[in-house]
Amino acid sequence: MAPDSLQKLSKPVFISSRVIHGFGRGSKKLGCPTANLEHEIVQNIDLESGIYYGFAQLIDPPPSSTKTMEKNIEDLSIHRPTTSPLNPIYPTVFSLGWNPHFNDVKQRTLEAHLLHSFDDDFYNSTIRVAICGYIRPERKFNSLDELIDTIKNDIRLTKIALEKPEQQWSSIINDSFFFVPLAENDDSTTKIKMKKMAIINLDNNNVHIQNSNNNNNN
Numbered sequence: 001m002a003p004d005s006l007q008k009l010s011k012p013v014f015i016s017s018r019v020i021h022g023f024g025r026g027s028k029k030l031g032c033p034t035a036n037l038e039h040e041i042v043q044n045i046d047l048e049s050g051i052y053y054g055f056a057q058l059i060d061p062p063p064s065s066t067k068t069m070e071k072n073i074e075d076l077s078i079h080r081p082t083t084s085p086l087n088p089i090y091p092t093v094f095s096l097g098w099n100p101h102f103n104d105v106k107q108r109t110l111e112a113h114l115l116h117s118f119d120d121d122f123y124n125s126t127i128r129v130a131i132c133g134y135i136r137p138e139r140k141f142n143s144l145d146e147l148i149d150t151i152k153n154d155i156r157l158t159k160i161a162l163e164k165p166e167q168q169w170s171s172i173i174n175d176s177f178f179f180v181p182l183a184e185n186d187d188s189t190t191k192i193k194m195k196k197m198a199i200i201n202l203d204n205n206n207v208h209i210q211n212s213n214n215n216n217n218n
């Protein structure tokens with residue numbers, strides 16, 4: 001049985017995958033670009049097919065991924081001290097299943113629509129996702145417009161479910177799963193920012209990092 005709408009999963013499902021090509025109709029037909037995860041990984045996900053909400057992070061994002069601010073679009077990216085500033089975590093809506101509105105899907109797919117505006121696609125990037133809650137079963141619709149309207153509503157519900165992530169979802173966005181060490185080739189501004197952070201505690205599951213600016217005025 002599928003859980004009730006917007007119900008949190010008892011345990012979030014964390015998945016890391018390369019982004020692969022889908023049928024390419026997300027952007028073109030639906031106005032909703034999605035990142036498809038690798039089929040071998042998707043086959044091992046022990047969840048009912050359906051629409052879910054959660055978080056996603058790109059490890060090697062396209063260079064223009066920070067342009068949202070310039071376009072004056074709502075910026076929902078979450079920056080954690082436990083992650084490199086280059087790898088924010090984004091609220092995300094997921095479609096897991098067979099896309100019954102179309103008859104051409106032969107393998108169960110997991111697609112992630114990150115609530116952020118990217119100028120470039122990110123095929124072959126690594127994506128890390130945490131699936132946190134359920135929205136609805138996937139369906140076949142009477143028209144493409146009905147599917148598009150329903151997807152818009154899924155996005156609205158995702159924003160509601162993931163409101164105030166720092167309070168409600170802190171254990172997930174601070175999970176060591178989303179930790180990204182600073183790469184050697186990051187720019188110097190980022191390096192300086194990261195130098196001001198010190199690891200204060202390390203346990204089995206979480207890395208807690210505190211910005212040393214909290215302790216002094218430097």
Ligand SMILES: Cc1cc2nc3c(=O)[nH]c(=O)nc-3n(C[C@H](O)[C@H](O)[C@H](O)COP(=O)(O)O)c2cc1C
Pocket residue numbers: 021022023024025026030032034036051093094095098099100101102111112113137138139140147151154155
């Ligand atoms: C939030 C969301 C909800 C979706 N709901 C459905 C659905 O109910 N039925 C369906 O057939 N496909 C659904 N899809 C999947 C779309 O059909 C799919 O993303 C689209 O066909 C693009 O696939 P492609 O990346 O393989 O081109 C949904 C996708 C998203 C992102």
